[in-house]
Amino acid sequence: MNLPLIPAPAATTTSDGTLVIGDGLGIAVPPELADLAARFVEDVRIDAGIALSVAASPGVTVLIDSAGIDDVAPASGLRADGKDLADERYGLEITSAGVRVWGPTAEGVHRGLTSLRQLITAYAQDGSATLPAARVIDGPRFAWRGLSLDVARTFHPPAVVRRVVDMCSLYKLNVLHLHVTDDQGWRIEVPSRPALTEIGACGAIGDRPGGYYTQAEVAELVAYAAERFVTVVPEIEMPGHIAAVFRAYPELAPGEIRSIDLGNGASLQLSTLDPDRAETWEFVEDVLDAVIPQFPQSAYVHIGGDEAFGMPDEAHAAFVERAVELVRARGKRVVGWQEIARASISADVAVQYWMDVHEVESMDYDAVSSMVPAELLPILAEGLKKAAQDAPRALAQGARLLVSPTSWLYFDRPHADASSDAAQEEMRKRVGLPVYPAASIRDSVEWDPVENTPGVESDAQVAGVEGAVWCETIATADELEFMLLPRLSGAAEKAWSRQTSTDWPEYAARLSHQSKAWQQREWTWFHSVEVDWA
Known part of the structure; x- marks a missing residue:
């Protein structure tokens, strides 16, 4: 039984x-x-x-x-x-x-x-x-079992984040990685840099309202999560994805800021912080000094490091290496997206693997070109070409991988299967980044963090497993929960369970019972026709 x-x-x-x-x-x-x-x-x-x-x-x-x-x-x-x-x-x-x-x-x-x-x-x-x-x-297979939550493109207030913490706790996930800064908004207080919240926090993607977490709200969230044995890890995105900073402090920006209109109410900025300017590092130190004390339970600071479009490789590596040292000097360890492996890093740095080589190789470039501005295509192609070496380079430097591949753990991709609730079909067609192929609930559990991560041969090379939900197409709490459930429970299955393969009918039978708690808590969840819900 x-x-x-x-x-x-x-x-x-x-x-x-x-x-x-x-x-x-x-x-x-x-x-x-x-x-x-x-x-x-x-x-x-x-x-x-x-x-x-x-x-x-x-x-x-x-x-x-x-x-x-x-x-x-x-x-x-x-x-x-x-x-x-x-x-x-x-x-x-x-x-x-x-x-x-x-x-x-x-x-x-x-x-x-x-x-x-x-x-x-x-x-x-x-x-x-x-x-x-x-x-x-x-007992768990991996010690780090998390969810990365984007609160920059859509600002999710503390009550919504607490609901996400409750979901994590129910499925034995123990990390909430908060993506609190990006081009669209800055969501955390830095008292020495008040314009970050006075200006940088205004607005979000498109016409969505902005906002930020006060220090008191962060303290309450961190304590609420800690009571449920969930550690909140802050991500301060740098040196790219920095448009909100440049709006707040134009003096940190280059003389000419280049951006590309993505046609969905958002734009992609191609300008980055300059590692050769003293003002850059004064800013970074101010931010670290303000943010680190707000997350006392976290041993890590996530420094981003991804998609530094237009930045020379040498400058990017120099930035990452200095940022790592600044975090380490403050008694913390670094985690960053896989591109940080292009710098010289040490074994105490965790590298978050996200650009799934399997998906990159099988991508329909004709379809991508129809959805992405022509100006962006060569930039993406260059980044994807480099990505294939990131995981091997990280492992060669002794770092462990935090496994977050787009194919299985990016929850902002569209749902492939229909909903048994006809009222959800409009949301299913609307929510989810169309650049990603749609994925079924079954897809989310038919893989393994070791077997399907390039260069990884044993659990010892894996820091943990972390899902990610990005909010370009997610504007409300209902839409957020619709994309998280039941995918979040699948991520937990892969992060905790020691079974390297998942039998879908057996998993679906266990999954069907979970909807009872979701209904009681009034969580929005995707009623996939693949599951005979209780």
């Missing part, structure tokens, strides 16, 4: 017997886990409509314990919070007498309670849930 859990656990055994979970069932926890248990109780109330309680006479026992955990190997890769001794492994045992959830750390216990929460929701009916007797021993 396969339990309706996503991601799939490392080891599961089932046996005869059941346990009924209903209102008033008690949860016994040690004092240090009281807050964690209270959040679990609230989540079960929302997801399943069942009111559990924290009580001395328990039906559920939660404790710190390592029994049986070593049957599952520790996770491979890097943690965004930099912790070397963190352990997310857990045990979950259900018998007719009750439930026991344990792990060596509070984080491990949280992952176990998340699995229990999914089971209660899947089996909930008429105010109670009848769970099958089972034992689960589980």
Whole structure:
């Protein structure tokens, strides 16, 4: 019997017997886990409509314990919070007498309670849930399991970001990578550079409203995520994608700014920060000094580094190398898009692989040329030609890859399959970047982070797995959630589960149960006809 859990656990055994979970069932926890248990109780109330309680006479026992955990190997890769001794492994045992959830750390216990929460929701009916007797021993394959969220092209307010954190937590994703700066807007306060928010934060793509997060709002988001064991990693895009900075501080811009109209309400700027100017580095240091303290849980700063169109290779490499040193001097580590591998980097830098060589090689260039301005085509062709060597170059320098290939983990591509909800068909045709071939929900899980990443031969070369959602075509919270669900659960499956291949019918059966929680939380989700939703 396969339990309706996503991601799939490392080891599961089932046996005869059941346990009924209903209102008033008690949860016994040690004092240090009281807050964690209270959040679990609230989540079960929302997801399943069942009111559990924290009580001395328990039906559920939660404790710190390592029994049986070593049957599952520790996770491979890097943690965004930099912790070397963190352990997310857990045990979950259900018998007719009750439930026991344990792990060596509070984080491990949280992952176990998340699995229990999914089971209660899947089996909930008429105010109670009848769970099958089972034992689960589980732990993640990769330590970094994340989502990159673009809040520059569309500004998503804190309440929307918290909903995304809740989605990540439900599927055991532990990183929210916030893309807070780009050409279209600057979304974070830098007190020494007030024009970044007074001017740079105004507007977004097209006629969408702008905005930014105050330091107080960032602190609340970071704390909210940390309570759910999600680390928020900031991305400060540089040296390209910098138009919002040039609007705020024109003195940082080159004498002539070149841009290309993309015809969709957006333009692509081809000008970059100049590494030979002292003013550039004064700006970068001001930004790092303001941003880093706002994300105390993150051991990393994402420096962007991608698509520095028109910038000579030598200047780009020089910029990346100095930016890395500035971040390192402030006690943090660097992650950047794959183009940073063209610089001289060290093994402590994580390189985010996104330009999937398979997709580049199979791209329909005639179709691309019909959607992309002619002026941009040679620039893209040059960038794609260089991209093929980025992953091998990063690995040769000892860096690990954060796997985010466009083919499987870019959630802004159109949905290929139809929706069983006819009302969603208009949104399906409208939302998603048309330059990407449409992808089905099945496509999102029929791949492997090691087998399908060029140059990677083992888990040890992988920092982790991260999905990405870009918002050129996404203007509202509903559209954002429509593109995230159910794809986000597929990303979690590939990042956590130790199964290198996914059986689609078996996965689809587990996926079908997830819609119950989504409905209860009023999340918008894509009703793919590929799944027989519960």
